[in-house]
Amino acid sequence: MTAEPIRITVTVNGESFREEVPATRSLLDFLRDDLGLTGTKEGCSEGECGACAVILDGRLVDACLIFAAEADGRSVETVEGLADGEELHPLQRTFAAAGAAQCGYCTPGMLMACKSLLDRNPSPTREEVTHGIAGNLCRCTGYGTIIQAVMEAAKES
Amino acid sequence: MKVVGQELPRVEILEKVTGQSVFGADVSPAGRVLHGKMVRSPHPHARITAVRTEGAERLPGVRAVVTAADLPPVHYGNFVRDEEYFARTKVRYVGDRIAAVAAVDEETAEEAARLIEVDYQVLPAVTSGPEAMAPEAPVIHEDHADYWAQPSVENRRGNVCGHKQIMRGDPERGFAEADRIFEHRFHVPMVHQTYIEPHTVLAQFDASGKATVWVPTQAQFPLRAAIAQILRMPMTKVRVIPTEIGGGFGGKISPTIEPAAVALARKARQPVRIVMTRGEDFQGSNPRHPFHLRYKTGVRLDGTITAREIELVLGTGYSAGSGVMISQGAAVRAPGPYRIPNLRIDSYCVYTNTPTCGAYRGPAGPQLTFASESQIDIIARELGIDPVEMRLRNAFEDGDETPAGARLEDVHARETLRKAADVMNERPRPAGENIGRGLAVAHWLVGGMASSAGVKLNEDGTIGILTGVVDLSGASTSLAQIAAEVLGVSLDDVHVRTADTDFAPHSTISAGSQALKSMGSAVLLAAREVKRQIQQVAADKLEADLGDLELDDNKVFVKGSPERAVSLREVGHLALEHERGPIVSTQSVSRLVPHPAVAAHAAEVAVDPETGHVRILRYVAVQDVGTAVNPLSVRGQIEGGVMQGLGQALSEACTFTDGKMDNPNLLDYKIFSALDAPAVETHLIQHPCASGPLGAKGVGEPPIIPPPAVIANAVADAVGVRIHDLPITPEKIVRALKARRQP
Structure with missing residues (x-):
């Protein structure tokens, strides 16, 4: 039933991992189950909610739609790599202060979407932020505090 | 006060922004965790003639299969004991539980689930409340009369599992005193909470026979009792450990997959995890009740309401669940935040072949308010009275009573209403055609x-x-x-x-x-x-x-x-x-005095008459919150509630064809994304409430209640068409505009 395992080397948050994975394993399951990085969340497994968003070689992707094998030789950033040791990323600070995380389940994917946006566009307009998080569903906040947090993080850096 | 009233970040916020919070699927116990999978009915209504599990049991890697045969013959339910955990003789909705399997990996569990064979004799199904009330409708629970029910559940017959009637004053005289009488019908379809974390559970059974259940639940103590009841275990042999919860909105109160996980873990002697797929969650959890509503209102020419006659038909799904309680509460709140001397309210809770609905945030609130507040607007316009003035004239006050006879204190309905109107009127209406404004006011009763x-x-x-x-x-x-x-x-x-x-x-x-x-x-x-x-x-x-x-x-x-x-x-x-x-x-x-919590919202919208698209230009939310213990949390709750309510207003509906949900995914079931979300102008009315801690009122439910009515009223103001059936889709607006042009 299960295909031959594939040997992959993936850099996750700056650390290199060599693992054997089934060909059908998603990047999401690889991160959560094989590496124990459970910060990245599963919301729909269909690429509709953005809870599993991570940055792959600088591009925002839904980890549920990517095979782990596709990440071979590439670099992945997840929520666990956002802070620099004790030093929180500006987005983490502004999310906390603005009340941009309520239940917190969409937060890891949302933070990665916002980081991806700020990496590409350090001083976005409100509209650009809105488009930047359009693929990430949040059912608690109504998005206003999230947009505010991104604008404040952009001001800080 | 030095700490209460401050906008302080949540105490657990650092875990949340670093990905360290442990949600339901993040728990890892000792020992290899098996993957559990439910086997569910593909038919909305059918007799079960055989269930064969041998094929699944023989599959290598399968560790346990459980069916009704593994469970004691228990009927459960808080209000009517009409539910069996695994279907024994009949399935009553698409998604009804037949069996569950546990295997070493997900693929094997899925294969095992496919190998369970069920023979069905398909029966006619009924998915809407009014159809289920018809005399010729198929009966969903034949043994209904034999089920235990709480004494408050009255008038059970046919598919009606509860009928609450409230009479106040003399409705006949009230209508006789009216100058005008208005009658309208409204429909609100089922909508789903759509928390971003699907239902998930991990269960473990130890050598002493004790089950430990890790689960994102809103209700750990009732869940413990329910699992113990369903599996007939001593209550303290079940330990429920609540994890962080990725949104609940009332959808994570009743048991769903937890008893199956415990039964599997007991049989397999290994921990078992079940994670619902998004499609399964849409069809196998506890969404918001669909309502058919009829409002008949008598008014004097000055806008004073003399009487209201209200009929509510709530489709509860395949079991009463919390529907009976919600239909009773709906009867009490149906007239809206008004002083109405003469009332007749009939609220029917009706079985249907759909998932059992639950207590989605502000249960019954958006449905009632959509109907009631749409009608108030229609009446005000017909009488040539300002809709805000008409509401102010009838608004309830301290000392008034609910239809159930409870005295209201700390009301502040007028102030809340006036504030919403004032904030909207601070800025003039933008120039241009097809722009309109609408307002609605609603209340929630906060118990304890x-x-x-x-x-x-x-x-x-x-x-x-x-x-x-x-x-x-x-x-x-x-x-x-x-x-x-x-x-x-x-x-x-x-x-x-x-x-x-x-x-x-x-x-x-x-x-x-x-x-x-x-x-x-x-x-x-x-x-x-x-x-x-x-x-x-x-x-x-x-x-x-x-x-x-x-x-x-x-x-x-x-x-x-x-x-x-x-x-x-x-x-x-x-x-x-x-x-x-x-x-x-x-x-x-215990038994804290209930208080009302009022929300008044106003919107300014632009409607494109060609496409029917509604653009929300401004949205004002005013709420009476008593003392805001943490204004950051309070505003956050209000803004989130508004967005959920706007989804119900404009885009959300669980639709069914032949008893099967058409759109059980996040592409076809459209919740608001950031692109849809307007900025919310939030204003808090703060007067310490006598029955709340340090004056605080409950804040979570009210903000989700007004939006559908607000948008309906704003659309009517913008283009002159009235939508009586949620959601207010572009298609309905275009159709209504066409119908008006070609009478």
């Missing part, structure tokens, strides 16, 4: 449930709070703020822990906007008792009268002589040597 909480002083002078309430929307932070306020410390000095069913003092569920009221009242009592104990120890040390001692800045000091002080740290140590011993108190509350 039996709750207890423990507060203690640690030896280092910090405060610990032990609760059993799940932090759904900032409760832990607000409880900590209340204790900090009483004990004169900062929020950083208070540590809150939600313990599990084995160790937490019994606490309320996180639902109905009453968690903070119930738990906050218990924490307030416990904190005040801890304060008294601190004063007792400090009084001996300072050789002062207990009554002369004040607490502030982590110290106890003599009123008027701040230099005569002892730190809380020292008191914490002294208490251990003092005759009274460690400082701790657990306090309980």
Whole structure:
């Protein structure tokens, strides 16, 4: 039933991992189950909610739609790599202060979407932020505090 | 107040922004975890003639298969015991539970689920409430009359599992006194909570026969009782450990997959995890009740309402669930926040072949308010009265009674309503055609449930709070703020822990906007008792009268002589040597007086008459919140509630064809994304409420209630067409505009 395992080397948050994975394993399951990085969340497994968003070689992707094998030789950033040791990323600070995380389940994917946006566009307009998080569903906040947090993080850096 | 009323970040926020919070699927116990999978009915209504599990049991890697044969013959349900966990003789909705399997990996579990063979004799199905009430409708529960039901569940017959009637005054005379009588029908389809974390559970069974269940639940104590009842286990042989919860909105109260996970873990002697797929979650959980509503209202020409006759038909799904309670509550709130002397309200809770609906945030609120507030607008326009004036003329006040006869205090409906209108009117209407404004007002009644909480002083002078309430929307932070306020410390000095069913003092569920009221009242009592104990120890040390001692800045000091002080740290140590011993108190509350919480919203919209697209230009949300314990949390709740309500107004609906849901995914079931979301202008009305802790009112439910009515009224104002059937889609607007052009 299960295909031959594939040997992959993936850099996750700056650390290199060599693992054997089934060909059908998603990047999401690889991160959560094989590496124990459970910060990245599963919301729909269909690429509709953005809870599993991570940055792959600088591009925002839904980890549920990517095979782990596709990440071979590439670099992945997840929520666990956002802070620099004790030093929180500006987005983490502004999310906390603005009340941009309520239940917190969409937060890891949302933070990665916002980081991806700020990496590409350090001083976005409100509209650009809105488009930047359009693929990430949040059912608690109504998005206003999230947009505010991104604008404040952009001001800080 | 120094801590209460401050906009403080949530106490658990660092875990949340670093990905360290442990949600349901993040729990990892000792031992290899099996993958569990439910086997569900593909038919909305069918007799089961055979279930064959041998094929699945023989599949390598399968560790357990459970069906109704593995469970005791238990009927359960809080209001009507009409539910069996696994279907035995009949399935009653697409998604009904037949069996569950556990296997070493997901693929094997899925294969095993496919190998379970079920023979069905398909029966005619009925998915709408009014159709199910028809005499010729297929009967969903033949043995209905034999089921145990609470005495409050009245008039059960056919597919009607409860009918609540309320009469006030003399409706006949009220209509006779009216100058005009208006009658309208409305329909609100089923909508789903759509929390981003799907239902998930992990269950483990130990050698002593005790089950441990890790689950993101809003209701750990009732869930423990339900699992024990369904599996016929002693209650304390079930330990429910609530994890962080990725949104609930009322959808994570009733048991769903938990009993199956426990049954599988018991049979397999290994931990079992079940995670619902998104499609399964849409079809196998507890969404919002579809309503058919008829409102007949008599008015004088000045806009005074003389009578209302209201008929509600609520499709509860395949079991009564909480539908009976919700239909009873709906009857009480149906007339809206108005003083109406003559009322006749009939509220029917009806079985249908759909998922059992549950307590989605503000149960029945959006449906009732859509109908009631749409009609108020229609009447005001017909009479040539300003819609806000008409509402102000009839709004209820302190001393008025609910239709059930409960006296209302701390109402503030007029002020809330006026504020929403004033904020909207601060800016002129933009120029241009097809732009309109609408407003609606609604109330929620915030009760209270039996709750207890423990507060203690640690030896280092910090405060610990032990609760059993799940932090759904900032409760832990607000409880900590209340204790900090009483004990004169900062929020950083208070540590809150939600313990599990084995160790937490019994606490309320996180639902109905009453968690903070119930738990906050218990924490307030416990904190005040801890304060008294601190004063007792400090009084001996300072050789002062207990009554002369004040607490502030982590110290106890003599009123008027701040230099005569002892730190809380020292008191914490002294208490251990003092005759009274460690400082701790657990306090309980029950039966708190209900209070109304009013929300008034207003919107300005632009409607494109060609495409029917509605663009929200402004959205104003005003809410009476009593004392806002944490305005950051309160505003966050309001804005999130507005967006959920706007989804129901404009895009959300669970639709069914032949009993099967058409759109069980996030592409076809459209919740608001950031692109759809308007900025919300939020305003808080704050008057301390006598029945809330430090004056706080419940805030979670009210904001989701007005939006559908607000948008319906704004669209009518913009383009002159009235939509009576949610959601207000572009298609319906275009069709209504066409119909108006070609009569």
